Amino acid sequence: MINNYFIYLSQKYASKWLVFAIDLAIVLITFCASYFIRFNFTLNFDFNQFLFQIPFILIVASISFFVFGSFKSVIRHTGFTDVVNLFKAVALMSILTVLFVLVNKELDFMEGFTIPLSILTMHALLSFVLLISSRLVFKMGYNHLKCRYIASKKVLIYGAGDSGIVTYNALISNVKEKFHVVGFIDDNSRKNGKSINGISILNKNKIDQAYIDSNNIDEIIITSENITKDSLLSLVSLTVKITKVPPIESWINGELNVRQIKQVQIEDLLGRAPIQIDNPNLLNEFKGETVLITGAAGSIGSELVKQLANFDVKELILVDQAESGLYDVQQDLIRDGKRHFTAIVADIRDGLRMDSIFQEYKPTMVFHAAAYKHVPLMEKSPYEAIKINVNGTKLLADTSSRYNVKKFVFISTDKAVNPTSVMGATKRMAEMYISCLQKESKTKFITTRFGNVLGSNGSVIPLFKKQIENGGPLTLTHQDITRYFMTIPEAAQLVLEAGTMGKGGEIFIFDMGESVKIYDLAKNMIKLSGLNFPEDIDIKITGLRPGEKLYEELLANGENTLSTYHKKIMISKTRELDYASVKSEIEELCITNRFQNNNIVLKMKRLIPEYKSNNSDYERFDKKVQIYKKVKNILHDKTDKTYGNI
Template sequence: MLFKMAYNYLKCKYISSKRVLIYGAGDSGIVTYNALISNVREKFEIVAFIDDNSRKNGKSINGILILSKNKIDQDYIDSHRIDEIIVTSENINKDSLLSLVSLQVKITKVPPIENWMNGELNVKQIKQVQIEDLLGRAPIKIDNPNLINEFKGETILITGAAGSIGSELVKQLAGFDIKELILVDQAESGLYDIQQDLIRDGKHRFTAIVADIRDGLRIDSIFQEYKPTMVFHAAAYKHVPLMEKSPYEAIKINVNGTKLLADTASRYNVKKFVFISTDKAVNPTSVMGATKRMAEMYISCLQKESKTKFITTRFGNVLGSNGSVIPLFKKQIENGGPLTLTHKEITRYFMTIPEAAQLVLEAGTMGKGGEIFIFDMGESVKIYDLAKNMIKLSGLSFPEDIDIQITGLRPGEKLYEELLANGENTLSTYHKKIMISKTRELDYVSVKHEIEELCITNRFQSNNIVMKMKRLIPEYKSNNSDYERFDKKVQIYKKVKDILHDKTDKTYSNA
């Protein structure tokens, strides 16, 4: 023991110290200061505190000066040989954080007080600033006691349980007093991973099933055996360019798979069915977006004739989800660049995976049936700025170390996403981050029949299947895609249909 103490003392004495600025001269900043100076594994030299409060500027803590953030620029960092700036303020605004990230120095952040170990800050908990911290809005937090009652004693089936959203739904639902979770996915490796995560966390009230939602008999047998009382449907094909080349597959999973699952849930009198849609279903410009909109429409139609409460949730991009831009940029940075971006002006709405799952559960709880819930995702983010910030967060310079290459919009890709379609507006709910979309009225009998026909036609891999989708979804107009050629044909078809409809009406009125 004495040898270990002596070793730590000598190590601390002779290793070079890390020169640090602490951003925030409040309680959290003082606790961080104490944690750093008492750390024996690494030596820290606190050069100064930084604080936004002008009243504190010029004062000192334990002889260490408190500076205004305006004094901290690259010249200051270089002349004072600063190795790291530790942000201790939870309320630091986006612009202040971005100004720090733009400096050629490591930026780290102290976790919220509630995450400290036994009420004390451990230096190991100080982590590098993440791209999520630059979203420019406070993290969405839900503390609704109704969720406890909503899921108590329920048997809940989750499709796409191995995916980004599905697996997070599984983790969050496992924390409630549920009867059983039924995890369904066709990806066996991902399903195995989530299974092992649950076992490691001491959760055993679940069954993992490898199954394909397109297999009606298999889905029926699962409902018959496990009798789920609630369904969260997250399984889908989501990659826009890939689905643009494979409309057959997109319809098979996103439309027919949803239809089979929803029909089965209705047949077994499931209490609630929560469908996870996307902002790409709004004024769709891609096959993927159109298939998700069609699934929304089918569910709305089914609500009219079912005891099951069908609820749709619609949100934008999820940070760090499988195949999203963040993991792609990280991989490109690791490989030395360049970062590839389809357009310099492209923007997207973002939220974190836990936020998305929380909002889905909350919307599922408040849903009475037939609603499309949309989430307030803050301001849209310019992907070009996101790419530059990721380069800076990696400790590299743009464009000296890593450049950004513009590759051009991909088939079906939009410059910006929308959460509301033409003719839609919103109703507020008791949660300020969740709204209900008031969608245009559908001819439910006709639309349901047409979607059923389209699913049957798709089995024969018809070349005109996209044309049929466009006739069914008036707002679907392709962008940067081979299917743009169908848009004029559809307009002509609609005009002829309207003329014939008018003539029919006149004939009846004369009779």
């Protein structure tokens, strides 16, 4: 028990008392050195007087060190503040000594006691220099031994700017894990060959696999927010872990914690800057509104809930039929201290249920994100796709119009453009119905189209992650398949922005940058997981699924765009519709029997001229539809001629 207590005391106090003793020893050494320098390295001075002065100097030094606590700092973490404290302690020591000598000359209460002012000046200077030097020597020695003899992670820091220096300091100060910073990398060629804290700044072109292997580099930490896509891809191609420092505004209390350094995510490889929305009108748009969100437990719906909860809305009405997902969203809001919301388990296909919700809560704005979205599954179940994506949207839109909702924002997809699948065709039909309804309603109906969302439920990213965790292979339908991508927060921000600027009847499309080749994305995900392709994980080509496109489009045949005040948001100018006829045909289709899948698809193809099935059983209907349209056009021409003769 006593031994344990002694160990505890030694661990808690021994280090600072050792520093205190060393500091006093340095003060003594520098005092002796000052005498030797003053008397030309001889002993031609009053030695007895010198011995009498030593206890006085040590007492004054002790008082100064205690006043400023300069010996209490952790030496291996010595910084600018510690240097300032040492300066203050040495200055106080010199001032007290000089004052005592001057006062003693006048009052002579210690007969014959004096110290030449030249010695005191040299002593102050030497003490300050040696005290700082001792700390720096210890710090450098500690870091050298730690890196050489203690197991440590060898890292390169990409970015030799302020963020890189802060990252370096955070790494070497970390006590839980040991880091050895081998070098800095920077895009600025003028910095190449220079050094920071003795660590070289390297040319990025020299960082190849041979350099990584020869220096046993474990990790490259990216601190530069302006790193280009090509530079990032070149790093990802190396067999080494790639991590990234978060933006400065995400640091904890303005300081970087090593735990905040995360692995580079696949969205970092999109090749475009993240879309940022900074529109003060959003605050006014949603202030005091009761907003209903369908599909609130889904990827886009839950992000809309998260972002709208930060506005001054009157209440959020969260509707979804997935109770587990809705419960999770509800708990997230409660944890964040949000109270003005109501979570409701309901099916948008139930018209009476929707009517009762509108009657009770009286929403003033609706964001409709509920939908079936998986292309292969919907290709086998056209009836279910119609019931949710078309009839569900119709019921919700009709109810919104009946209750005079201000704005109804429908979240569509780029798969509605020149659709090749049942899912895409149903989303296009929903767009068409909303356009028809706009002609006879006070509600402003707004449609938004965008591509794939990174990390959304059932998307390719989570699938690849799961396959990597299971050891592969990654399954890909075609080596040349491409998709547009954006992050979930980006998608939700753009939906809110489009909802704000919409006047009714628009179809907004988003600039999503360049399309991404999924084969390259799969290889990059393997690399980001610290594995090699194809040695560790291979990619298996399975063939296009029913209804799947090789390339996605944002505009249909015959469509073009109008610009808006936001450079990332455009308005699609769609072809003119025969609104009465289209609305009637969609309403008729919504009451089709569930056992008439072929009839459903055939009617959709007649209604949507650009709908051409791909890799699907329904391709056989495309020729029939073409014949039907030719006959219809001939009959239309004959009717026109007949009326013309009359």
